Amino acid sequence: MSTSNINYLQEKKGLLSWLFTVDHKRIGLMYLGGVTLAFLLGGIFALLIRLELFSPGSQFVQPDRYNSLFTLHGVIMVFLFIIPAIPGALGNFILPIQLGASDVAFPKLNLTSFYLWFIGLCIALATLIMGNLDGGWTFYAPYTISGNKAVVWAVFAAFILGFSSILTGLNFVVTVHKLRAPGQSWFKLPLFIWALYATALVQVIATPVVGITLVLLIMENILKIGIFDPALGGDPVLFQHFFWFYSHPAVYIMILPAFGVISEIIPTFSRRNIFGYKIIAFSSVAIAVIGFLVWGHHMFVSGQSTVASTAFAFLTFLVGVPTAIKVFNWLATLYKGSIELKTPMLYALIFLFLFTIGGLTGITLGILSVDVHLHDTYFVVAHFHYVMMGGTVMGFLAGVHYWWPKMTGRMYSETWGKIGAFTVFAGFNLTFMPQFIMGTLGMPRRYNDYVPEYEIFHKLSSIGAGILGIGLFIALFYLIASLFNGKKAEQNPWGSKTLEWEEAASPPVTHNFTTQPVITHGPYEYGVEVKA
Amino acid sequence: MSTNLALHKVGHHFRSAEEEFESAKLGTWLFLATEILLFGGLFCAYLVFRSMYPQAFAEASAHLNWKMGALNTLVLITSSFTMAWAVRLSQLGDKKKLILTLAITLICAGIFMVVKYFEYTHKIHEGTLWAGAFTAQGFSDPRVPTFFGLYFLMTGLHGLHVVIGMGLILWLIIKTGKNHFSPEYFTPVEMVGLYWHLVDLIWIFLFPLLYLISGVKL
Numbered sequence: 001m002s003t004s005n006i007n008y009l010q011e012k013k014g015l016l017s018w019l020f021t022v023d024h025k026r027i028g029l030m031y032l033g034g035v036t037l038a039f040l041l042g043g044i045f046a047l048l049i050r051l052e053l054f055s056p057g058s059q060f061v062q063p064d065r066y067n068s069l070f071t072l073h074g075v076i077m078v079f080l081f082i083i084p085a086i087p088g089a090l091g092n093f094i095l096p097i098q099l100g101a102s103d104v105a106f107p108k109l110n111l112t113s114f115y116l117w118f119i120g121l122c123i124a125l126a127t128l129i130m131g132n133l134d135g136g137w138t139f140y141a142p143y144t145i146s147g148n149k150a151v152v153w154a155v156f157a158a159f160i161l162g163f164s165s166i167l168t169g170l171n172f173v174v175t176v177h178k179l180r181a182p183g184q185s186w187f188k189l190p191l192f193i194w195a196l197y198a199t200a201l202v203q204v205i206a207t208p209v210v211g212i213t214l215v216l217l218i219m220e221n222i223l224k225i226g227i228f229d230p231a232l233g234g235d236p237v238l239f240q241h242f243f244w245f246y247s248h249p250a251v252y253i254m255i256l257p258a259f260g261v262i263s264e265i266i267p268t269f270s271r272r273n274i275f276g277y278k279i280i281a282f283s284s285v286a287i288a289v290i291g292f293l294v295w296g297h298h299m300f301v302s303g304q305s306t307v308a309s310t311a312f313a314f315l316t317f318l319v320g321v322p323t324a325i326k327v328f329n330w331l332a333t334l335y336k337g338s339i340e341l342k343t344p345m346l347y348a349l350i351f352l353f354l355f356t357i358g359g360l361t362g363i364t365l366g367i368l369s370v371d372v373h374l375h376d377t378y379f380v381v382a383h384f385h386y387v388m389m390g391g392t393v394m395g396f397l398a399g400v401h402y403w404w405p406k407m408t409g410r411m412y413s414e415t416w417g418k419i420g421a422f423t424v425f426a427g428f429n430l431t432f433m434p435q436f437i438m439g440t441l442g443m444p445r446r447y448n449d450y451v452p453e454y455e456i457f458h459k460l461s462s463i464g465a466g467i468l469g470i471g472l473f474i475a476l477f478y479l480i481a482s483l484f485n486g487k488k489a490e491q492n493p494w495g496s497k498t499l500e501w502e503e504a505a506s507p508p509v510t511h512n513f514t515t516q517p518v519i520t521h522g523p524y525e526y527g528v529e530v531k532a
Numbered sequence: 533m534s535t536n537l538a539l540h541k542v543g544h545h546f547r548s549a550e551e552e553f554e555s556a557k558l559g560t561w562l563f564l565a566t567e568i569l570l571f572g573g574l575f576c577a578y579l580v581f582r583s584m585y586p587q588a589f590a591e592a593s594a595h596l597n598w599k600m601g602a603l604n605t606l607v608l609i610t611s612s613f614t615m616a617w618a619v620r621l622s623q624l625g626d627k628k629k630l631i632l633t634l635a636i637t638l639i640c641a642g643i644f645m646v647v648k649y650f651e652y653t654h655k656i657h658e659g660t661l662w663a664g665a666f667t668a669q670g671f672s673d674p675r676v677p678t679f680f681g682l683y684f685l686m687t688g689l690h691g692l693h694v695v696i697g698m699g700l701i702l703w704l705i706i707k708t709g710k711n712h713f714s715p716e717y718f719t720p721v722e723m724v725g726l727y728w729h730l731v732d733l734i735w736i737f738l739f740p741l742l743y744l745i746s747g748v749k750l
Binding site for chain 2: 096101102103104105106107166170171173174177178179204205206207208209211212213216219223224225226227229232233234235238242511516
C-alpha cells in the first residue's frame with residue numbers, strides 16, 4: 001500500500017498519464033466517458049428511428065438506411081454500452097476498493113480491455129460509411145452471409161468487443177478470489193461484488209462461443225466455408241443456436257451488475273440491513289447457471305423440436321424464480337426502513353418498477369403458445385427495453401449517482417437530479433408502454449412503415465422517446481456541471497457501511513487506502529452497534 | 533546457476549509473491565477455459581454435421597493421411613513432455629537445461645507445422661477444400677466438402693495456436709538467456725507450459741475425430 005495522500009486525479013497530470021494509466025480508477029472513468037459516448041450515439045440512432053416512425057410511410061430515411069439505423073442502434077447499445085457499462089465503468093472503479101485491494105489483479109490487461117473496446121467502437125462506427133448495414137444486432141444467417149462489407153466489419157467489431165468483455169471478466173474473477181482484504185470473507189462481500197462475480201463467470205464462459213460463431217460468420221462471408229449457408233450444405237439454425245448460447249447468458253451479463261447496484265443502494269437509503277443477504281448472493285449465481293440453459297426460447301419458431309421448445313419454456317420459468325427472489329428481498333428491505341428519497345434511491349425504485357414489468361412480460365413470452373403469436377412483434381421490443389433500459393440503464397444511472405461523489409469528489413444538484421429522474425421515468429413509460437399494446441395487436445418489429453391503425457401508438461411512443469431524451473440530457477448536464485461548481489463531497493455523504501465509503505477518501509488516493517483495511521463487520525449493518 | 537539474476541519485482545497491488553503467482557495461475561486456467569469453449573463451438577459443429585452426414589464424414593476422412601496425423605501426434609506429445617520438464621528445470625533454476633528443453637519443444641512445434649504444411653499443400657493441389665472452393669472429383673457424397681470445411685477450420689485454428697505457442701516459447705528462451713527466471717520466479721514458464729499442454733490436448737481430440745473415424749489401412 002502506498003502512503004501517498006494525493007488523490008488519484010491529481011497524482012499525475014496530462015493526457016498521456018490517462019492514456020497509459022493502469023490505475024483501475026482512471027480506467028473506470030475512461031470507460032464511463034466511453035460508454036456514455038456510445039449511449040449517446042445509440043440514443044441518437046434510436047431517436048432517428050422514432051422520428052421516422054412518427055407517421056406512416058417513409059419520412060426522411062429510405063428503408064435501407066432504416067435497416068442500418070436499427071442495426072447500429074442494437075449493436076452499439078448491446079456490445080458497446082450495456083455489456084461494458086456497469087462492469088467496465090462502475091465495476092472497475094468500485095470492485096477493488098470494496099474488496100480492500102489497491103487494484104485489479106491484472107492492471108495492464110485491464111487497460112488492454114479498454115483499448116479493445118475502443119477499437120470495437122471505431123470499427124462499428126466505420127461501418128456507417130461502408131454501405132448499408134443490415135440484419136440487426138443478432139446477425140442471423142443467411143441474411144448476413146451475402147458478402148455485405150458493412151455486415152462483415154460489424155461482426156468483426158462484435159468479435160473484438162467480445163475479447164474486451166472476456167478480459168474484464170477474467171480480471172474480476174481472479175481479483176475477487178485472490179485480492180480480498182484480511183477479514184473480507186465471501187459472506188462479508190458487498191452484493192455488488194457477488195453480482196459482478198456472477199457476471200464475470202458468464203463473461204468468461206459464454207463469450208468465447210460467440211467469438212467462434214462470429215469468426216465462422218466472417219469465414220462464411222469471405223471463404224464460403226459452408227457451415228451456415230444452406231446452399232453449401234450448412235445449417236442456418238445452427239447459427240441461431242450458437243448465437244443464443246452466448247446471447248441469452250449475455251442478457252444476464254447485462255442485468256446482473258444492475259442487480260448488484262440496487263442491492264447496494266436500497267439498504268443504504270433505507271438504513272436497514274439487506275433482507276436475505278445469502279439468498280440474494282446465491283440467486284445471482286443461480287441466474288448465471290440457469291441462464292445458460294434457456295437460449296432456445298429465442299427459437300420457438302425456428303423449427304426446433306417441440307420437446308426442446310417445451311423444455312426451454314419450463315427452464316425459462318425457472319430462471320424467473322431467483323430473479324423474483326431478489327425483487328421480493330429488495331421490497332422486504334424497504335419495509336419499515338427509514339427511506340430517504342435521494343436521486344440514487346429514486347433510480348433504484350424506478351428500476352424496481354420497470355424491471356418487474358420487464359421480467360413478468362418475459363415470463364409471458366416464455367409461454368410457447370403466446371410466443372408464437374407475439375414473436376417478432378413490438379411486444380418483444382417493449383419487453384426487452386423494459387429489462388435492458390428500465391433495468392440495466394436505470395441501475396447504471398442509480399450507480400453513477402450513488403458513486404459520483406466517490407469518483408469525482410463532487411456533489412451534484414439533488415433538485416435537478418430528481419427532475420431528471422422523474423422526466424426519465426415518464427418518458428420511458430410513454431415510449432414503451434404503447435409498444436406492448438401495438439405488439440399484441442400485431443405490429444411487427446424492424447419495419448420502417450406501418451398501416452394507419454398503429455399510428456396513435458407510434459405517435460405516443462415517439463413523443464415519449466423525446467421526453468426520455470430530454471430527461472437523460474438533463475442528467476448529463478447537471479452531472480458535468482457538478483464537476484465545475486459542485487459542492488465538495490465528504491468521504492461518506494450517504495452514511496454507507498461498505499469499504500469504499502468508510503475507508504477511502506472522496507476521491508480515493510492513488511492506491512485506494514493509506515493503510516491496509518481490515519474488515520470487521522458486514523456490508524449492510526445499519527442500526528447495529530459495531531464493536532471495534 | 534547464474535549469478536546476476538534480474539530480480540522480478542512483485543506488483544504493488546499484491547501482498548506477496550505467492551499471491552501474485554496464485555493470481556497468474558488462476559488467470560491462466562480461466563483463459564484456458566475460454567480456449568476450450570472457443571474450440572468447443574467447432575467441436576459442437578462437428579458433432580452436428582457428423583450426425584447429419586455420417587456417410588460424407590466417413591468418405592472424406594478416409595481421404596486424410598492418418599500416418600501424417602499420427603506422426604504429428606507423436607511430435608506434439610514429445611513436445612509436451614519436454615515442456616513439462618522445462619517447467620521443473622525452471623523451478624530448479626537449471627538455466628542450461630531449461631534452454632535445451634525449451635529449444636526441443638520449439639523444434640517439435642516447428643516439425644508439426646512443417647508436416648501440416650505438406651498436408652495443406654496436398655489438399656490445395658487436390659482441391660479437397662471447403663464448400664466454396666471444393667474442386668476435387670470422384671467423391672460420391674455431395675456433403676464431403678462440409679467435412680473439409682471443418683477440417684480446415686479446426687486444424688487451422690489449432691495451427692494458429694501452435695504458431696502463437698512457438699512465439700511464446702521463443703520469448704521464454706530469450707528471457708531465460710537474460711536470467712529473468714529463478715527458483716523464486718518462474719511464473720511465465722509455468723503459464724506457457726499450461727497453454728502448451730492445452731494445445732497438445734486439443735490435437736489429441738482432433739486426431740481421432742478427423743483422421744481415424746473410418747478406420748485405418750496400413
